[in-house]
Amino acid sequence: MTKAEKTRKHILEKSAALFNLGGFDGTSMKDIMEATQMSKGALYGHFQSKEEIALAAFKLAVGKVLDEVGKRTKVIDNTLDKLKAVVYFYKERILNPPVEGGCPIQNTAIDTNNNHEFLKEEVKKEMDAWIGRMIYTLEKGMSKGQIRIDLNARDFSIRFIGCLEGGIMMAQLYKDVHYFDVVAQQLVEMIDSLAPTKSAF
Numbered sequence: 001m002t003k004a005e006k007t008r009k010h011i012l013e014k015s016a017a018l019f020n021l022g023g024f025d026g027t028s029m030k031d032i033m034e035a036t037q038m039s040k041g042a043l044y045g046h047f048q049s050k051e052e053i054a055l056a057a058f059k060l061a062v063g064k065v066l067d068e069v070g071k072r073t074k075v076i077d078n079t080l081d082k083l084k085a086v087v088y089f090y091k092e093r094i095l096n097p098p099v100e101g102g103c104p105i106q107n108t109a110i111d112t113n114n115n116h117e118f119l120k121e122e123v124k125k126e127m128d129a130w131i132g133r134m135i136y137t138l139e140k141g142m143s144k145g146q147i148r149i150d151l152n153a154r155d156f157s158i159r160f161i162g163c164l165e166g167g168i169m170m171a172q173l174y175k176d177v178h179y180f181d182v183v184a185q186q187l188v189e190m191i192d193s194l195a196p197t198k199s200a201f
Helices: 001-024 029-036 039-042 050-073 079-093 104-111 118-145 152-176 177-192
Strands: none
Touching: 001 029, 001 050, 001 104, 029 039, 029 050, 029 118, 050 104, 050 118, 079 118, 079 152, 079 177, 104 118, 104 152, 118 152, 118 177
């Protein structure tokens, strides 16, 4: 990694937490300067604008979460166990998330609800990708006989992500893992319902 690449990574790692906690409007270039201990000129030597930093920082934040979840799930072959591992990951890390402030997709989606289209479109892309990964996992499970074949994989993915994100939001709001635990129990029951029906013969 070159010196310039290390500097860019440093800027984005510091900025990711700032934007995830304060949102786009709540994070100033001065905040980024203070967090990175860099001058405005030095920052602009690596990024053309605050918008560019915010977009790259969001992508970095999402990537950090994906990497940590991936470490848990890639070693698991059974689809139902793989999905449960996602739930258990958030259950363990709900108040100590990979990126300070919680889920970057949720936080940025709320922050950009009525403005900042450039960020909103990126959030949609990441959500579409998340749904796509779940559909792939579910369909793979169907092909292996681990999941019932009548499942609508897309609809289940939307329900799963919606419940997961709701649990994250409530636990973050109250700073109490119990709120996520209640949702986690529902998610595990949803996952168990995917198992194919055993034949009576």
